[in-house]
Amino acid sequence: MGNTTQFVPGLEGVVAVETELSFLDTAQGEIVLKGYDLIELSKTKSYLDIVHLLLEGTLPNDAEKKALEESLKKNYRIPDAVLDILKLLPASTHPMDALRTGVSALAGYDENLLDRSRKANLNRAYHLLGNVPNIVANSYHLLNGEDPVEPRQDLSYSANFLYMITGKVPSEKEEKIFDRSLVLYSEHELPNSTFTARVIASTLSDLYGALTGAVASLKGHLHGGANEAVMEMLKEAGTVEKFEEMLYTKLKNKEKVMGFGHRVYMKKMDPRALMMKEALKELCAEKGDHSLLEMCEAGEKIMAQEKGLYPNLDYYAAPVYWMLGIPIPLYTPIFFSSRTVGLCAHVMEQHENNRLFRPRVQYKGPRGLHPQD
Ligand SMILES: CC(=O)SCCNC(=O)CCNC(=O)[C@H](O)C(C)(C)COP(=O)(O)OP(=O)(O)OC[C@H]1O[C@@H](n2cnc3c(N)ncnc32)[C@H](O)[C@@H]1OP(=O)(O)O
């Protein structure tokens, strides 16, 4: 292809990648994942099913699922030296920065780093899927002066993740809801973090480097960081009346309200948000406390009326994580943990059918200057 002179700010609407992984079909209201609808999958399938689907190409049968779980469990332990690096970080470090450091450090333990074959990348993906929840949970404990929590082999993948975070074995309902959130966050076509990972991978850089870049991308408030910002708002407001007041003030000041809007869904509700809203309803009913649901619904109403904007997944994932007893600074790291599978699948796809990303600019600077002028 030759040069094109069209400048598209933020690459909005530009098709930059060919993929067999996922597609946001906004016309049909479907998030297509390897031919399935993500929302339908989230109703009956677990995160491990999605891992198998994205990495192996099919939904697993029981034996395949068991084998997958075993292989992830073998990877639960993180290298002692990585734990030591995390221990050295100052307490002021944000967990996303600790996570970025941890993911980056794992590269040093890969004796086969130059091998970009599918098999080598698949092994790395399973390694990362085993390690990342441990890094997420335990970097947080270390930053808070607490002892790390050992992973538990007798719990499911999601129950163990939640256990490492809270130190408590979750109830069946908590485990199911947390697992569902991981399913919903697992893969979403070409958001900024996935694009970042693919751009890095397109230089034939390795999976760890691509995912390290993706952590940095996901941290931003316009992307994954929004889930933490949503909960901070809800917590600060505390009541429906104060939340309403807060939103009107933000809108008057032309501030963005975190958890609303989406580059692809635009003026439609993110279908994943509806699923998390249902989960919030379940948790509120179980705990007999509907205050967060009432606040969120009031916020949803104001944003629809005033801006024609609807919630994205981060808006309802935030209160769900709060009700599961998860500390706010872990919301975005959990998003990354879940997205690890999607990111790995995209990097593998990029490596297998690579073309270097190297776009052009529309130059707006001066010309014709000379050093002697
Ligand atoms: C799981 C995820 O990562 S989903 C994304 C999570 N991020 C957030 O929730 C952050 C808040 N939302 C936003 O900032 C945006 O909606 C984005 C970044 C997600 C998408 O934005 P873009 O496609 O770049 O749209 P853009 O920011 O240009 O917004 C278009 C218009 O809607 C307004 N708008 C968009 N989102 C919001 C919002 N959350 N609050 C208030 N106004 C908003 C903009 O101010 C702009 O208005 P204008 O035309 O009057 O200037």
Ligand SMILES: O=C([O-])CC(=O)C(=O)O
């Ligand atoms: O698709 C996007 O731009 C952001 C998003 O919702 C995600 O990564 O889940």
